Amino acid sequence: MxxxxxxxxxxxxxxxxxxxxxxxxxxxxxxxxxxxxxxxxxxxxxxLAPILPTKLIGVGKNYAAHAAEMGGEAPSTPLLFLKPSTTVIGPGAAIKRPPNSQRVDYEGELAVVIGQPIRNVPASRALEVIRGYTIANDVTARDQQQADVQFTRAKSYDTFCPLGPWIETDLDPSDVRIRTTLDGETKQDGSTAQMVHTVADLVAFVSEIMTLLPGDVILTGTPEGVGPMQAGQEVSVTVDGIGTLTNPVVDA
CATH class of the missing domain: 2.30.30.370 (FAH)
Incomplete structure (x- = not known):
């Protein structure tokens, strides 16, 4: 569905x-x-954005090749960060580049939508508590991330988390292709099979730390190939089995 x-x-x-x-x-x-x-x-x-979550939990460096392009290695335990709910926009809505950032990057990702209140769910049961999957673009002010040596400011601007176009409830997340294009040119092309930490492991890990509520979203990480977007361009993220999320880019 x-x-x-x-x-x-x-x-x-x-x-x-x-x-x-x-x-x-x-x-x-x-x-x-x-x-x-x-x-x-x-x-x-x-x-519109298919869900308005109480919280969005991001996972950094969950693809080894992306960790390498960022100049490091994939962590042995998931590297988490939070994005505020005010970053969420839907299909077709504009990503707004803030004037105080010189580089704003796309990051195409598979997103997990939680279906029930959970706490301390084991990995063996984690897929049972997922309502479905959608597509995310974890937009990042890369220059600010590098300057701050942490993620909060760089990930938190309004419009920095397009979600959509819908939630697919019937999907095996273990090996689906993720592609990102910028003005039609392929920039990212990977598979969830390349994840360091699986979807089930991520849900279990996050639920050990915080209670997850229906509609909360876990962003599962991005493949290699991240890069900057400029005003006037259009970015699309396609996840096989779900569809395509497309957003224009403008200057705020």
Whole structure:
């Protein structure tokens, strides 16, 4: 099932995408969705960020080749950071480059959407608590990350976490291709099979540290090939089995 959050003629709602139509979901998309009976053509609604999480947990250097291009090695335990919920935007919304950064990078990633409240879930059960998967672009002010030697400022600007276009509930995350293009030119091309820490291990590790709530998002790391974006360009991240997330880039 593909779960989306949409702007429709009467407001905003969660919905299931069924071919070229969307079916409105009552209240929330967790558990067994209840439908209102309202339907619209997909072409008549606007896709928004599929979820507004209470928190986004990023994972740094979870692909060895990306760690190497950043000048280091992949850590033996997951390297975590947080992005505020105000970084989230949806498909087609503009990524805004802040005027105090000289280099703003794309980072295409598979994103995990948590489906229920969890704490201390073992890796053997971690996939059971996932509602589904979406696509993320973990936008980063690279010059500020390097200057600060930590991630908070560089990862936290408004618009720095495009999510979408929807949540795919039926996906095996162990080996899916991730590609990022900039103005149509391929910049990243990797697979989740190259992750140092698997999706199940990440969910288990994070849940040892903090309670995860329905809709919380874990960004699972980016393959090698990160690089800068300029105003006027368009960046797209494609994850096989989910779709493509596309956003224009502008100067704030």
């Amino acid at each position: 593909r779960l989306a959050r949409i702007a429709h003629p009467s407001g905003v709602a969660f919905a299931a995408i069924e071919g070229d139509e969307v079916a409105e979901i009552a209240e929330h998309p967790f558990g067994q969705p209840q439908f209102t009976g309202k339907r619209w053509p997909l072409a008549d609604v606007r896709l």
